[in-house]
Amino acid sequence: MLLGAVLLLGPAGLGLHAAPAAQAASQLDEAAAALAGPGVWRGEGFEGLTEETVELMRARYARAGTPVRVALLTDTEVPGYDTSGLARELAQKVGEPGLYIVHAEWPNPTEDYPNSADGYYATGIGFTDDQLSDEEFAHIGIGDGSFLLGVADAMDQDLSAQIPTEFGEGRFLVDPAVTEVFPELSTELLETTFAGLPQVRIALVSGFGGDQDAVAAAMSENLGEGGAMALIQWYDDDFSVAIGTGSGLPTIDSLEAVVAGSGIAEVTPAELPGGLARLALALGPPITDVARDGLAGSPLFVHPTASDGATTEAQLDAYAASLAGADPPVEVAFLPSDVAEAHLGLDALIDSSAVAAGIAGDGGGSGNLVVYLIDPEYRRVDWVSAVGDEEFRTATQLSRAAGDSYVSATLDSLIQQLGLDRPEVPQESADDGADGADGGGGSGSGGGGAAENDADTGSPGLPAGLPAVAALAAVVVIALLAAVRLTVRHRGGLLTRRAKTAEAARRRLAAMPPQQRAAELARARELAAANQRQLERLAARLAERQVPAALGSGSGADRLRAVLSEYERLLEANDRVASVPEAREISDDLARAGSRLLLVPATLPGRR
Numbered sequence: 001m002l003l004g005a006v007l008l009l010g011p012a013g014l015g016l017h018a019a020p021a022a023q024a025a026s027q028l029d030e031a032a033a034a035l036a037g038p039g040v041w042r043g044e045g046f047e048g049l050t051e052e053t054v055e056l057m058r059a060r061y062a063r064a065g066t067p068v069r070v071a072l073l074t075d076t077e078v079p080g081y082d083t084s085g086l087a088r089e090l091a092q093k094v095g096e097p098g099l100y101i102v103h104a105e106w107p108n109p110t111e112d113y114p115n116s117a118d119g120y121y122a123t124g125i126g127f128t129d130d131q132l133s134d135e136e137f138a139h140i141g142i143g144d145g146s147f148l149l150g151v152a153d154a155m156d157q158d159l160s161a162q163i164p165t166e167f168g169e170g171r172f173l174v175d176p177a178v179t180e181v182f183p184e185l186s187t188e189l190l191e192t193t194f195a196g197l198p199q200v201r202i203a204l205v206s207g208f209g210g211d212q213d214a215v216a217a218a219m220s221e222n223l224g225e226g227g228a229m230a231l232i233q234w235y236d237d238d239f240s241v242a243i244g245t246g247s248g249l250p251t252i253d254s255l256e257a258v259v260a261g262s263g264i265a266e267v268t269p270a271e272l273p274g275g276l277a278r279l280a281l282a283l284g285p286p287i288t289d290v291a292r293d294g295l296a297g298s299p300l301f302v303h304p305t306a307s308d309g310a311t312t313e314a315q316l317d318a319y320a321a322s323l324a325g326a327d328p329p330v331e332v333a334f335l336p337s338d339v340a341e342a343h344l345g346l347d348a349l350i351d352s353s354a355v356a357a358g359i360a361g362d363g364g365g366s367g368n369l370v371v372y373l374i375d376p377e378y379r380r381v382d383w384v385s386a387v388g389d390e391e392f393r394t395a396t397q398l399s400r401a402a403g404d405s406y407v408s409a410t411l412d413s414l415i416q417q418l419g420l421d422r423p424e425v426p427q428e429s430a431d432d433g434a435d436g437a438d439g440g441g442g443s444g445s446g447g448g449g450a451a452e453n454d455a456d457t458g459s460p461g462l463p464a465g466l467p468a469v470a471a472l473a474a475v476v477v478i479a480l481l482a483a484v485r486l487t488v489r490h491r492g493g494l495l496t497r498r499a500k501t502a503e504a505a506r507r508r509l510a511a512m513p514p515q516q517r518a519a520e521l522a523r524a525r526e527l528a529a530a531n532q533r534q535l536e537r538l539a540a541r542l543a544e545r546q547v548p549a550a551l552g553s554g555s556g557a558d559r560l561r562a563v564l565s566e567y568e569r570l571l572e573a574n575d576r577v578a579s580v581p582e583a584r585e586i587s588d589d590l591a592r593a594g595s596r597l598l599l600v601p602a603t604l605p606g607r608r
Contacts, residue, residue, distance in 0.1 A: 031071035032093035038067040043074035050237040059177035064152040067098030084119030097124025143240035145207040145233045154209025164201040175205035182269045199227040220244035238266040254342035278305045282339045288358040291333045299323040306334040306374040311407040318423035319411045337373035337382045350562045355385035370396040527583030534590045566593045
């Protein structure tokens with residue numbers, strides 16, 4: 001974490017070892033010349049901060065009452081790591097009151113990351129070194145924002161004075177610096193997204209000063225029944241998310257997962273609008289009611305938060321017209337799985353009919369109704385819930401798809417397997433559907449049957465990361481995956497939430513002292529190796545199940561599909577482990593998967 005070493009260095013610094021400072025002096029001269037006013041000077045090749053973070057700092061400092069100047073030096077080995085001395089020298093060169101921060105980095109021949117040191121110096125602003133040290137401590141935890149952004153508010157209290165603590169006017173605070181850097185993140189976005197939810201408060205800021213728990217507590221006061229708050233601020237290179245709720249709402253963990261995915265509650269700027277839209281859905285009426293209303297006038301309902309972004313409204317109309325020709329009638333809904341889980345619980349998703357039955361109601365609906373539950377992180381149909389005759393329910397399981405066009409790919413497959421007329425859609429939709437089914441790793445494209453589809457796609461490959469000692473069990477597991485039509489999905493260039501979390505963890509590791517970083521990495525490797533052994537045992541236990549070539553329906557089959565899906569996800573996730581919390585989370589998930597497998601019979605029925 002940037003400036004994490006200042007707590008040890010302080011304004012006086014530590015005399016560890018010395019080196020020539022000519023490069024530092026040269027860059028300080030450049031920085032002083034460029035920083036006539038508040039802002040950030042960045043040396044060429046500086047790695048410690050992302051471009052987005054630097055732009056946020058510039059936008060924030062331009063609006064601050066107390067001048068802040070930051071110099072990011074490169075190829076500069078600092079004598080005695082005394083960056084506070086460099087900050088003092090920068091202040092002398094500029095000759096103006098304000099806060100001066102210097103961060104220096106230089107190559108380390110024994111590490112992949114550069115050495116770094118940072119320090120600050122305040123002059124003529126009435127903000128002491130002790131206050132700066134306290135402010136730094138306030139941002140030392142994961143998700144506690146950034147010192148570089150929060151310090152402006154700590155000195156001026158301009159954002160803190162606007163913390164949303166009531167409903168009505170002023171319940172949304174959007175930092176103008178955030179909107180300048182990310183124009184799509186605006187007050188208008190919040191007003192539109194949460195228009196029907198008056199008991200929601202949101203702060204979307206570059207960073208608050210002071211105790212972050214105190215900020216969250218202030219926003220959480222008097223939420224009441226159905227009330228919620230979200231504190232969203234910049235952390236590393238993403239936004240961290242902290243949620244508070246009153247009574248009568250889903251759990252806080254499930255709501256944070258709706259916005260930011262599993263693991264550490266962080267979300268990219270590009271993903272945040274979608275996460276907020278899903279949060280609004282999660283804070284609203286029961287998702288089963290939303291789906292029932294959506295299906296009232298059409299056999300097809302795709303909630304906007306479950307859309308793939310590639311299948312157009314015109315194409316959906318064509319699919320709806322094709323589904324309208326089904327006899328008996330068919331109803332199809334696409335909903336986000338994270339919101340469904342927040343409302344109904346994981347057990348409802350594992351059950352192959354619970355969500356659909358909740359929408360159909362007592363004796364309601366057409367009889368044949370399927371809900372495809374979408375995982376927005378992996379862009380795929382994650383769960384399928386269906387009610388109706390067995391032929392229909394089997395077709396729904398075989399039609400699940402993944403990829404950029406998972407909606408059209410799933411609908412193409414379902415319509416073909418039900419023997420309905422192929423919809424007359426624009427050519428680009430047909431192309432997208434093919435791409436989604438093939439390139440995206442979807443498991444149900446093509447309606448001619450499982451054998452025909454297998455001939456086109458080939459057998460799924462051996463999952464990455466599995467040791468040779470587990471190869472035999474893995475082969476059997478692959479056969480199981482094929483039997484339940486759950487193809488191993490190749491993510492391609494898709495940047496998943498776990499990958500983003502891993503990258504953030506690596507940056508945090510880079511800021512640790514070398515001894516602490518080595519110990520952290522060693523422990524993470526130990527836990528990942530233990531997880532690998534658990535994965536091997538889970539693969540062996542899966543291989544013991546007697547599964548027919550075409551798996552039938554029922555609770556045992558549903559649980560097996562759930563465990564296989566979780567096995568696939570955890571196998572990939574363990575390859576990406578970059579921190580101890582990640583490894584422990586995977587271990588917990590593996591234990592849950594093993595418990596679910598105990599409920600799967602040794603022999604499972606085939607499809608009739």
